[in-house]
Amino acid sequence: xxxxxxxxxxxxxxxxxxxxxxxxxxxxxxxxxxxxxxxxxxxxxxxxxxxxxxxxxxxxxxxxxxxxxxxxxxxxxxxxxxxxxxxxxxxxxxxxxxxxxxxxxxxxxxxxxxxxxxxxxxxxxxxxxxxxxxxxxxxx
Numbered sequence: 001x002x003x004x005x006x007x008x009x010x011x012x013x014x015x016x017x018x019x020x021x022x023x024x025x026x027x028x029x030x031x032x033x034x035x036x037x038x039x040x041x042x043x044x045x046x047x048x049x050x051x052x053x054x055x056x057x058x059x060x061x062x063x064x065x066x067x068x069x070x071x072x073x074x075x076x077x078x079x080x081x082x083x084x085x086x087x088x089x090x091x092x093x094x095x096x097x098x099x100x101x102x103x104x105x106x107x108x109x110x111x112x113x114x115x116x117x118x119x120x121x122x123x124x125x126x127x128x129x130x131x132x133x134x135x136x137x138x139x140x
Contacts, residue, residue, distance in 0.1 A: 003032055003040035012046050013053075079104065079126040080138060086118050095135045097126055106135050 004012065010020040023029040024039055029049065031039040081099035088094075093113040097104045104126050116137045118124060123138040 009041035
């Protein structure tokens, strides 16, 4: 089997691309170089690293489609609250969260409300990004 790209190897190992690149630069991970100087990670090296982590070697990894799932978001940018109101009109929806004794209102797409299954009384997260606010269903 052909060696994997660094990105594909990182995905198989469950680590970030940049972490795997750092391991390559430090010599922790053995690679082969292409004619253009790009690193490729042999399957045997990925299997060795998985075994070192106590994980069995895996086949190709399929990425599950994330539906309302939040991954790797700083806790500083999250506000957990209860959905007080959801009003949908046309393509947009207004969602109001009660966060402690405060209220936060966000306008998001109607599709997002339906995909996240936001309902009154359920817990949700407001994710603050710059001047934007996103609403996501809490996994609790």
